[in-house]
Amino acid sequence: MVYVDILNRKNMLQILKKNLPMFHDIEWTESTDSTNTSLIKKIRGNDIKTPYLEGTNNQLAGRGRQGKKWISNNNDLTFSCAFNIKINPINLPSIAIVAGISACESLKELVYHNNSHLSLKWPNDIQWDNKKISGILVETIKNHKRDNCYFAIIGIGINLNKAIDKSTDLNRPITDFSEITNQHIIKCEKTIQIITTISKSWYKDISLLEKSGLQDFYERFKKIDYLFGKRIRIEKEGKTIQDGIANGIDEFGHLTLKTISGVKSVYSDNISINYKNDCSD
Numbered sequence: 001m002v003y004v005d006i007l008n009r010k011n012m013l014q015i016l017k018k019n020l021p022m023f024h025d026i027e028w029t030e031s032t033d034s035t036n037t038s039l040i041k042k043i044r045g046n047d048i049k050t051p052y053l054e055g056t057n058n059q060l061a062g063r064g065r066q067g068k069k070w071i072s073n074n075n076d077l078t079f080s081c082a083f084n085i086k087i088n089p090i091n092l093p094s095i096a097i098v099a100g101i102s103a104c105e106s107l108k109e110l111v112y113h114n115n116s117h118l119s120l121k122w123p124n125d126i127q128w129d130n131k132k133i134s135g136i137l138v139e140t141i142k143n144h145k146r147d148n149c150y151f152a153i154i155g156i157g158i159n160l161n162k163a164i165d166k167s168t169d170l171n172r173p174i175t176d177f178s179e180i181t182n183q184h185i186i187k188c189e190k191t192i193q194i195i196t197t198i199s200k201s202w203y204k205d206i207s208l209l210e211k212s213g214l215q216d217f218y219e220r221f222k223k224i225d226y227l228f229g230k231r232i233r234i235e236k237e238g239k240t241i242q243d244g245i246a247n248g249i250d251e252f253g254h255l256t257l258k259t260i261s262g263v264k265s266v267y268s269d270n271i272s273i274n275y276k277n278d279c280s281d
Helices: 006-019 035-044 093-111 164-169 188-216 216-224
Strands: 025-032 051-060 076-086 119-121 127-128 131-142 151-160 229-234 239-249 255-259 262-267 272-275
Touching: 006 025, 006 188, 006 239, 025 035, 025 076, 025 119, 051 188, 076 093, 076 119, 076 188, 076 229, 093 151, 119 151, 119 188, 119 262, 131 164, 151 216, 216 229, 216 239, 239 262
Parallel strands: 025 051
Antiparallel strands: 051 076, 076 151, 119 127, 127 131, 131 151, 229 239, 229 272, 239 255, 255 262
């Protein structure tokens, strides 16, 4: 399990600080309501310098997109990173897709074998075949000290062990890192490797997004796009508002659909996506 006792937590922090010298500080707690919420409070209280990483053994009130709960226990890995980014407000949605691309590619790097099964379901759910292994929540806060500058708080939850229990509770297919890597249990050393790889990737790609926008991410997304070519239905408040064939992302990171009236972008956060496995009628 990912549970880290006091002694191991100190050792883990030492290793993470050595692995991630670009981060101003790294914190790992026994428990917290939400690592994203905790970082937001620190930012609003001017208590931290970014980049900053915070993780926890037990997330008691984790949050997902659209206000959904993220059910977490000590078989999960949960942590958040805060970054400062200068970006036009109209491009803020692109942060979520970049965070998803980075994390998915990082897990592919760590899985080694059969990593082609890992993909990104727009905007930021990571799948192993048809099973979810990880979810990401991105939140932004205006930095009033600089024009067009924002704090981006990126939180991730990764199932490490015993996902079958969560799958039963939620009545939907879920997998975990131990299953996809054929390891009986994910130990602390592997946990540190996952945190390091994803955090470095986020740091690098947030800087790339700030510098060049999404132009360097289109091809990367195409390689891991779970929805591409699938017939999907977009629902809001239980009503279908759009349907078509998934066709990648636009310049803002919005999902695009091929419809009978042309290519349309999906940009609302408060939506649900239902899909078929092919584009047949």
